[in-house]
Ligand code: MCN
């Protein structure tokens with residue numbers, strides 16, 4: 044049962060989410076709820092071809108259609124210097140196609156009309172003369188010397204985008220040369236899409252009289268969007284107000300700036316009126332930031348007893364037509380080099396080559412922690428391949444290789460410094476809770492009867508909290524985050540942060556942090572995020588960074604307020620400042636029992652009875668530059684049964700033991716874990732965005748791209764260990780993405796474990812029933 048919000052000392056308590064009443068009663072306000080007078084509607088014409096030259100676009104019929112006010116093409120945007128826009132990974136992307144199109148559903152032209160229906164109808168009247176060009180969908184083929192060059196705008200005349208490496212090549216070669224055992228596995232992490240319930244959209248409102256642009260957008264990073272729009276449009280940054288209203292799910296899909304946003308702004312600038320653009324489901328899946336699409340080869344060098352020595356990873360990253368991954372500047376492949384995971388490797392070497400293909404752009408989204416999903420999946424999968432090869436129990440293999448508790452802070456061979464962890468404890472708890480030994484016995488009995496039951500373990504390490512200013516920036520802007528707290532005369536608080544939640548519960552958890560520090564209840568604190576006119580600058584919510592960065596800023600900002608409050612309390616208590624003691628809910632005077640003042644008393648005095656020499660009011664701002672990232676971890680175990688007749692997998696049990704350090708709100712963390720596991724389950728079993736050889740996107744809707752229903756979703760069991768972060772002010776680590784980072788490997792490991800008697804060592808996701816049915820059939824099981 045959730046507790047009331049009115050309790051004092053709310054830290055660590057499962058108080059009910061403050062945002063739920065409005066979400067549950069349909070009183071949320073999303074971008075499509077923004078309806079303003081004289082607003083026009085925009086629709087976008089998209090390419091039917093994956094690669095084609097544009098010979099001519101005729102917009103005259105569309106322009107003459109009822110209600111149509113404006114038709115824009117790439118040529119029109121070029122005149123405004125808006126035909127191309129920068130991506131967050133240092134590439135450039137076409138806003139509306141100029142000369143050619145590079146993926147199916149690419150933005151070609153836009154119509155602005157009085158109604159959405161009129162705009163969409165007029166799209167049909169635009170005539171585009173395409174000359175189809177050869178299509179490249181396979182990233183390996185894209186690298187062949189005779190492959191057609193997709194990006195003619197670049198100086199480099201190949202489809203290779205960049206090469207990135209990490210670790211020590213030579214040392215790793217040496218370790219591999221001398222190793223008694225080497226396993227090698229090709230692993231694909233398929234192309235998927237976060238597919239939030241609410242697709243992307245915006246309302247651009249340029250006021251020709253004031254020169255101000257108000258831009259409503261469903262955004263995870265409103266300040267970043269404002270900066271990008273200022274750089275692109277030339278409108279001074281303070282004349283742009285970005286408002287991100289309630290966000291109906293982000294999952295990384297709402298970090299980037301999409302062409303539609305730029306076109307809507309351009310249209311509003313041209314017409315001087317409001318222009319709304321809301322995507323369809325198909326536009327969302329087929330054109331906005333996809334996730335993963337990594338082709339990986341992993342090798343582990345080990346001793347006969349399973350002790351791992353070296354790790355070698357080679358990856359081809361398919362980025363589609365533009366490198367639009369939202370990554371910190373220094374990490375073109377995100378934090379993929381966390382791939383040594385929870386294990387103490389002597390040496391590691393990781394290489395990633397990024398490639399252009401005729402597919403939708405993107406690359407970082409879907410609860411990915413900047414590509415940690417791919418890394419965790421790869422190492423957890425390959426550790427199981429090693430266990431199988433050496434006939435060592437996968438739990439035992441992990442115990443033999445864990446970074447030990449006393450090795451923290453631990454420097455990984457690719458250069459990360461893990462802050463804290465206790466992997467052994469977490470896996471032990473998971474094994475006990477699930478009844479591992481019993482399950483293995485049951486499995487042995489079932490195997491003897493020819494049944495296929497599997498147990499899959501994943502003991503992942505996450506890396507979140509981007510990040511420290513010396514290594515982390517986006518477009519040059521350092522990845523700190525911020526909080527501003529205002530305590531009003533009656534002791535009620537408004538706090539604003541530089542992040543922007545999308546369902547994670549910040550209005551509750553950040554109120555808990557501030558209330559805890561100020562001796563108030565969470566009910567006394569209103570959290571506001573998402574309005575660049577009021578919130579301090581911050582880089583936004585993604586990569587599970589809000590708690591590690593803005594959460595830290597909130598705690599330290601509140602402490603700054605408490606320091607000032609102490610001065611006022613001293614005045615009220617009529618003692619010296621050094622004699623004032625804070626006990627968590629009130630200030631009292633040392634040696635004077637019974638005499639105390641609360642933060643509410645102090646707040647009132649801050650406006651009514653300020654001592655000489657103290658500035659009136661009770662407000663503070665804090666910009667937090669994290670000293671390091673935080674490294675949450677977890678031990679997940681899946682138990683599956685496979686139906687021999689159909690190949691269908693039933694997830695009988697799934698236990699997630701997470702360690703995200705000190706927990707602010709256990710219920711919210713559990714909710715995050717449930718959601719992330721459901722998405723991990725979807726990726727493991729049902730999600731994929733394939734393309735045919737002509738570059739047609741084969742899953743641009745929810746008929747072909749599956750989102751699990753409550754009926755499909757297994758029952759989740761959760762538990763927790765607590766290893767606080769030593770450098771975070773409240774010892775917390777992020778958690779939002781852990782379940783999606785850790786779970787796919789547990790599912791696949793379980794299914795492979797079930798099929799291992801047949802000699803199966805790996806199956807690529809998604810584990811559709813037909814794939815398993817085929818394997819069973821090949822082994823004569825279900826004939
Ligand atoms: N929390 C806590 N104690 C901790 C850690 C976190 O109580 N030790 C709470 C936080 O205070 C916050 C929530 O758990 O209310 C998630 O916190 P955190 O791990 O800091 O992650 P962020 O708030 O930065 O959220 C981002 C993360 C990402 S990157 C994706 S993707 C994702 C996710 O959150 N998208 C989501 N969870 C989502 N949940 C919903 N409902 N909708 C999305 O779009």
Ligand code: CUN
Nearest residue numbers: 295410411585586
């Ligand atoms: Cu990578 S999805 Mo989350 O970081 O917004």
